[in-house]
Amino acid sequence: MSTCQLKRKHHPINVLFLLATLLSLVFGVQAEEKIHKSHAITIHGDPKYPADFTHFDFVNPDAPKGGTLRLASISSSGFDSLNPFIVKGIAASGMTALYNNYFYDTLLYHSEDEPFTMYGLLAEQMEWPENRAWIIFHLRKNIHFHDGPPLTAEDVVFSFNLLQKEGHPIYKTYYANVEQVEALDKWRVKFTFTPGDNRELAMIIGQFAVLPKHYWSQHTFNKTSLTPPIGSGPYTISHVDAGRSITYKRDPNYWGKDLPVNRGKYNFDTIRYDYYRDPTVAIEALKAGEYDFRLENSAKNWATQYQGKLFTRQAMVKKTLPDLSRAGLQGFVYNIRRPIFADSKVRQALSYAYDFEWANKNLFYNSYERTDSFFENSEMASSGLPSPEEVKILEPFKDQLPKALFTQPFELPKTDGSGNNRQQLRQALRLLKEAGYTLKEGKLVNQKTNKPFTFEILLAQPEMERVVLPFQESLKKLGIDMTIRQVDAQQYVKRVQSFNFDMIIGGFGQSQSPGNEQRDFWHSSQADIQGSRNYIGIKNPVVDQLIDKIISASSRETLINYCRALDRVLLWNHYVIPQYHINQHRMVYWNKFGQPKIAPKYSFTLDTWWEDPQKAEKIKSLRKKAN
Missing domain, CATH: 3.40.190.10 (Periplasmic binding protein-like II)
Structure with a gap:
């Protein structure tokens, strides 16, 4: 009997075990490393346009070139910068900081007739694993900047790091889960993400403008300038x-x-x-x-x-x-960093002083609808009582949420439009008394400090004053003194970015597929970062956890339910007084x-x-x- 025969005879179990182990490893690796390669990437489902598409449906592919388009920008202080990527200054119109535009190109392009699909622009192809733990962009090899040099993976890496280090705080927030960026070679760049479910990140990483390293290595990035920079875009x-x-x-x-x-x-x-x-x-x-x-x-x-x-x-x-786009929300925005607005009952009370029905009839020619969702004009908007799916999401936080959230539909105060809103003002006074305020000689004062209730609303657009004046008059009837402060655009931007205001009229635009941008709007980590869009100053652990759930949503249906749940929490905390929208x-x-x-x-x-x-x-x- 040969040595081989002896081995097979005496160790049959080991051989079978080894074979099974090898097969398990092989198939396990194949399953784990399933790689997608495509011309497009979508948040859920498949892209509308195939790899060999020639143009989008919403264009005329044979449109003639030529002529002039003249547009207007309204600003009391004009512009003082051609650098839209930093906090400082007011950038000129046509220069945008996040998405593809006239002057700069991005890795990917967002199709305007799909909820959320990105097609290759600078990148001709993308590859990513099933779990989207990383993505590799294959750059086109014919790209060049306006001054001639080619755009390569080195420029992509340089741009991302520069924006993270010296750019507007939104970049750190938006791309917080990027663990590493590296140029694999001249035409390939890889982004690796921190562990966790974040389907959107592999897509939105393609939205930042790619800047020329050869130019910005020789110029100061974090200051305003009116010297035309170098780009790679169509203009x-x-x-x-x-x-x-x-x-x-x-x-x-x-x-x-x-x-x-x-x-x-x-x-x-x-x-x-x-x-x-x-x-x-x-x-x-x-x-x-x-x-x-x-x-x-x-x-x-x-x-x-x-x-x-x-x-x-x-x-x-x-x-x-x-x-058909998401309307988001526009409204009177509280700065809850101010002690006067720290109590949600106070915030709710002031909402009774805003008579939308009268304003719509007398100021807006009945052309608007009242906004009652942070995801207005979309399937993400909550309505009625929470669905069973929403209850399941919110139940673990029940002790941290208003009881009425589970038992009552959220409804904004409503009047008959006559201008006689006494019933609503009585309800406002009841809430203010519960919050520790009382009327003394026609002035609302804090019972503990005896300080009158006064605050300032900051405006940059003169035409918004007519929207504010009726609200101011209603507040006077409650004994509240609201002053209106008009400032120029530059001062307004500086004060808002440093959270130096009591109240503003602000907006929170939403995408077709909400995700990482929700951090910048509402997350605790952004409340104290100047320049963030958490204007309100929200530090709510329930909101933080729901944002994480939205970002990690594995399906469209799940995303919708998490967004509706977040919507309810934001609404029932009365962080804003919603205004109006038009579709x-x-x-x-x-x-x-x-x-x-x-x-x-x-x-x-x-x-x-x-x-x-x-x-x-x-x-x-x-x-x-x-x-």
Whole structure:
């Protein structure tokens, strides 16, 4: 009997065990290391457009290039910076800090007709494991910056580290779970994430602007500057008139002009932003032909300003488009770092002094709907009583939540619109008394300190004063003295970023797929970081845990339930007094444009429009006759 035969005879169990172990390891590794490679990545499900798609449905792929698009920006102090990535200064319009834009390109592009799908822009392909613990971006090899040098993985790594170290605090928050970034070679860059479920992170890591290392290594990044920097996007900066205007010129040598994500977009040769201090002046400038297009956010202006011969002769167009994007929430925002607003009963009481129904009737031409969710106009918005799924999520926190959250639908105070809101004010006084306040000689005072209830609302937009004045009058009836402080945009930004305010009118925009940005809005870790968007100063452990659940949601259904649960907790803590919203884009423009047949479902952008030569010539002729 041979030695081999002896071994097989005396150790049959060991051989079988070894074979089973090897098979287990092989199949285990294969399951663990299942790698996805694709031109696109989506939060849930599959991308709409295949790898060989030629253009998005919401563009005209044969749109002509040429012409000028002139736009207006409203700001009492103009702009003082071309660096949108830092806290300091006010960046010029057209320069944006997070998503792809005129001047800078990003690794990925967010499709505007899908809830949340990202397609390759700088990256031609992505690869990631099933658990999304990391992602590798394969860069296109023909990318170059405006001044000629190629864009490589080294620039991606440099940009990410620079933004984390010296950029706006939002970058540290948004990308808090990035553990490592490394250039694998000249054209591949890998991002590794901290352990935990965060499906969105592999997608949003593709949203930051990639900056040129060769430029910023020689320039100071963390200060304002009006010197045009270097980018890689479809436009360059051709002219800057400090604080007054900025002009972009389409780059005919733009490396990405023929990409599927760009085809049919960026059609104007020139895009110019002119700055106006006052909206009324800006409207007159529009009608005088000083610029071409305006999105109107004032119900009064929409109802009264756009009529006459220019519109009857169709020289100018007044038009609405459905807005299917998340409305988020706009409202009176408390700074609960202030002791006066630390008690939720006080915050709830003041909400009874805001008469939306009267304001909608007398100020807004009944054009708005009351906002009653932080995820307004979306399936994420809570309503009625909590569903069984929401109860299951919130039950572990029952002792830390208002009892009414589980037993009553959240409802905002409502009036008959007559202006007689005595019933609501009586309810407000009842809550204020429960919170330790009493009326003395017509003034509301704290029973312990005997200090009167006074606070300031900070405004930067003069037109918002008419929204605030009726609220101020109602508060007077409660014995509360609210002063209105108007400041210029620059001072407003500085005070808000340093949380130096009692109350502001603020907004919290939401995406189609809420995720990591919720940290910046509500998480305790951001409450004391100047420049964060936790304006309110929320430090609530329940909110923190729900944010973590949203970020780690494994399915769309789970995400919806966690968002609704978070919505309820935010609403029942009365952190804001919600105002109003509209589910339409209201636009006014000179009739010189061509437009795609299909509008993007989840956003509005002029990037897909173009100048129609025949229409433009007709408008030019009409303007000459008018002059």
